[in-house]
Amino acid sequence: MSRDFLPSVNLKYVKLGYHYLITPLFTLCLIPLMAFIIVQASTLSLDDVHRLWLHLEQKPVTVTVFFALIVVGSTIYIMSRTRSVYLVDYSCYLPPPHLKVEHHRFMEHCKLMGAFDGSSLEFLGKILERSGLGEETCAPEAMHCLPPRPTTAAARQEAEQVIFGALDTLFANTxxxxxDVGILVVNCSLFNPTPSLSAMIINKYKMRSNVKSFNLGGMGCSAGVIAIDLAKDMLQVLRNSYAIVVSTENITQNWYFGNKKSMLIPNCLFRVGGAAILLSNKSADQSRSKYKLVHAVRTHIGADDKAFNCVRQEQDDDGKTGVSLSKELMSIAGHALKTNITTLGPLVLPISEQLLFFVTLVAKRLFNAKIKPYIPDFKLAFDHFCIHAGGRAVIDELEKNLQLLPIHVEASRMTLHRFGNTSSSSIWYELAYTEAKGRMRKGDRLWQIAFGSGFKCNSAVWLALKNVKPSAGNPWEGCIHRYPVKLTL
Incomplete structure (x- = not known):
């Protein structure tokens, strides 16, 4: 991903963003019309009102039809309008201390497994050293054993510990x-047992029989935003409902025990983690909610074969299963990001930035002008950034390409350092970091952005409804005073 990732922006994505922007225009136009009618009505005298009433009495059919149209129109508007979606609260799972894997223990464990040759061990050491992970990231119980126990039972145990741990905290805090929950969405990319993880939750908490449950699998690290978007759509259908989103990944059965370099990298990056989020469309919940969902923009470039195959679960030549990462991953992520922000830009950027970006884009497309591409200043649209902590390179590239300041990527870097890549839940650990630092103020706008296999880039935009304080059980409790830490290059 290089700084010139914006020049080849496709105009259709700009058009899509403006379509989203203009969609509520009709509703906005009604506001001045209604104001005009009210002002005119206020100037009428009692005699004028009396004469108008006598005139209407002579045309009962017209009056009846008029009021019927008002009633029908009002009903249609009320039924079809977009309902606000509030984030009441969320919680992140904090693994117990005995699951920590310091770097030297990680390397010693890899040696004792006997699964890796000398070249692979050297490669693992170099990747871990440059990864940006600290000494407190955690691996599941099964991976601390010698030999490891990548069984289905152990994988279920990891899922229960993470998911139930996050949900118990969420239910207690809210x-x-x-x-009372009407919608349940669970996303876990690589572990999809039968019964499903959503069924596991329903059984554990004895949820009602008509709960609308969904289990998303194989959708990668950006599935957390997909789950939020799905829950949002469901909350447009079901009135006065709560929705719970659970985002996690499972490590137990997804360690790679072979020697193919492109499949060894995930061993160094992925760690235990998960988050549970409570959403509501009840107007009564606005006062106690932390955030309001403003936009969710999803981009999928899987029609391109290289993008589709750049993150792929497969078997190596020895039949050992793992996740392979293509060398073209960063350039593909740049293309997905370009597409996503081109759609998102018209929704969030001030008009001055939109005009500069659009004029530059049109000039390059129409006149083939040698004009340096204009990179919109997203710092004018957002106060906080939660960039998926997929790896140090991902954060570095987005910081450079979006021209962000170190403080804007601090939450992402510190989350990677403290918890590692927790897949789809990383953006929630980052938000928890921002809250623990006391930086989230009423009216602030937050951008969550995540990448995932397929290949996808998804964004969620939230508005802070108050000065947000960290909830009980915040994963940064007890250690936030030590952050930010200085990272070695």
Missing amino acids: NVKPR
Whole structure:
């Protein structure tokens, strides 16, 4: 991903962003019309009102049709309008201390496994050293054993510990009963047992029989935003409902025990983690909610074969399963990001930035002008950035290409350092970091952006409804005073 990732922006994505922007225009135009009618009505005298009433009495059919149209129109508007979606609260799983894997223990464990040759061990050491991970990231119980126990039972145990741990905290903090939840969305890319993880949650918390449950698998690290978007759509259908989103990944059965370099990298990056999020469309919940969902923009470039295959679960020549990462991953991520922000830009950027970006884009497309591409200043649209902590290179490239300041990527770097790559839940650990630092103020805008296999780039934009304080059980409790830490290059 290089700084010139914007020049080849396709105009259709700009058009899509402007379509989203103009969609509520009709509603906005009604506001001045209604104001004009009210002002005119306020100037009428009692005699004028009396004469108008006598005139209407002579045309009962017209009056009836008029009021019927008002009632029907109002009903259609009320039924079809977009309902606000509020983030009441969320929680992130904090693994127990005995699951920590310091770097030297990680390397010693890899040697004792006997699965890796000398070249692979050297490669693992170099990747770990440059990864940006600290000494407190955690691996599941099964991976601490010698030999490791990558069984289905152990994988279920990891899922239960992470998911139930996050949900128990969420229910305790919000005082919402599991039977009050009408929508449940769970995303876990690589572990999809039968019964499903969503069924596991329903069984554990004895949820009601008509809960709308969804289990998303194989969608990668950006599936957390997909799950939020799905829950948002469901909340447009079901009135006065709560939705819970659970985002996690499972490590137990997804360690790679071979020697193919492109499949060894995930061993160094992925760690235990998960988050549970409570959403509501109840107007009564606005006062106690932390955020309001403003936009969710999803981009999928899987029609391109290189993008489709750049992150792929497969078997090596020895039949050992792992996730392979293509050398073209960063350039493909740049293309997906370009597409996503081109759609998102018209929704969030001030008009001055939109005009500069659009004029430059049109000039290059129409006149083939040798004009340096204009990179919109997203710092004018957002106060906080939660960039998926997929790896040090991902954060570095987005910091450079979006011209962000170190403080804007601090939450992402510190999350990678403290918790590692927790896949789809990393953006919630980052938000928890921002809250623990006391930086989230009322009216602030937050951009969550994540990448995932397929290949996808997805964004969620949130508005802070108050000065947000960290909730009980914040994963940074007890250690936030030590951050940010200085990272070695």
